[in-house]
Amino acid sequence: MPNASVCPKDADKRRAVRPVICYPNNTLPDVDLSLYLAARRDAIKTDEILVSPRDAACFSAPQGHFFRISSVEGPQVGDFNLWNRDNLQEHFYSGKTRALHGTHITTGEQMWSSFPALRPMATIIEDTLNWYGIDEFGGSVHDVIGTRCDPYTQQLLARSTYHYCCHSNLTRAFADFTGLSLADAEPHIHDVMNVFMCTGFTRDTGQYFMKASPVRPGDYLEFFAEINLIGGLSACPGGDCSSEHSSDVAACYPLLIEVFAPQAGALDGWIPPPLNAYDRSHGRC
Numbered sequence: 001m002p003n004a005s006v007c008p009k010d011a012d013k014r015r016a017v018r019p020v021i022c023y024p025n026n027t028l029p030d031v032d033l034s035l036y037l038a039a040r041r042d043a044i045k046t047d048e049i050l051v052s053p054r055d056a057a058c059f060s061a062p063q064g065h066f067f068r069i070s071s072v073e074g075p076q077v078g079d080f081n082l083w084n085r086d087n088l089q090e091h092f093y094s095g096k097t098r099a100l101h102g103t104h105i106t107t108g109e110q111m112w113s114s115f116p117a118l119r120p121m122a123t124i125i126e127d128t129l130n131w132y133g134i135d136e137f138g139g140s141v142h143d144v145i146g147t148r149c150d151p152y153t154q155q156l157l158a159r160s161t162y163h164y165c166c167h168s169n170l171t172r173a174f175a176d177f178t179g180l181s182l183a184d185a186e187p188h189i190h191d192v193m194n195v196f197m198c199t200g201f202t203r204d205t206g207q208y209f210m211k212a213s214p215v216r217p218g219d220y221l222e223f224f225a226e227i228n229l230i231g232g233l234s235a236c237p238g239g240d241c242s243s244e245h246s247s248d249v250a251a252c253y254p255l256l257i258e259v260f261a262p263q264a265g266a267l268d269g270w271i272p273p274p275l276n277a278y279d280r281s282h283g284r285c
């Protein structure tokens, strides 16, 4: 064990310094929710995918379409990945989304993409769990702080092999959807948005925690596709994540994905998100 550090005389004073928000987000481009909701009203359902428990599925959501992830049959959380359908190198960036919006995201907030694009990929337009807020433990729903359950951490901590972690589920689904081999598909799997999952950090040790999701059948999260998207959703082997994941112990249920196309002209006036304007010179001519 390392030696305890020496506490300075002015420790309390240093701790009492008030925090400042790292990334004030009031200069982010405006989200025109009313335009999205008006376009959604007459949108036509074009696709439906049922994600089996302890498995994943990929789907296509063209730019300007809407997609809904619903709880069906029982409480279930989902590990969610997003890619630019036209350039798989551009994918969801959970860390920057967290820096911009906070640890959990909800209606009006966006899933941002990796560098150098750094633009909104999808906007949440409706969240039936929006009422949950932040509970007494610091827990909230739909986090962008977890990574995804995976077989490597399982080997590291439990010294056991489990093949139906979200990482492996997403790898198989992405390989099947794109035609890539498992080996070529795996590097595309990235840190997720945890749909319906209730998580936070313990106040005493700062550890990542999960608790039973408040989601119930009928709850849903709905998105607007800002660019052409491939989505990947895994119905986590943790079920509602009330006890454990990475095993076949928890009760698991399917998740439903539905895709909706807007009517012609419904998005008139909407400006698609541009690539980030930074010139990428990094200080060299």
Ligand SMILES: [Zn+2]
Pocket (backbone or CB within 6 Å): 079, 148, 149, 165, 166, 167, 235, 236, 237, 238, 245
């Ligand atoms: Zn999982």
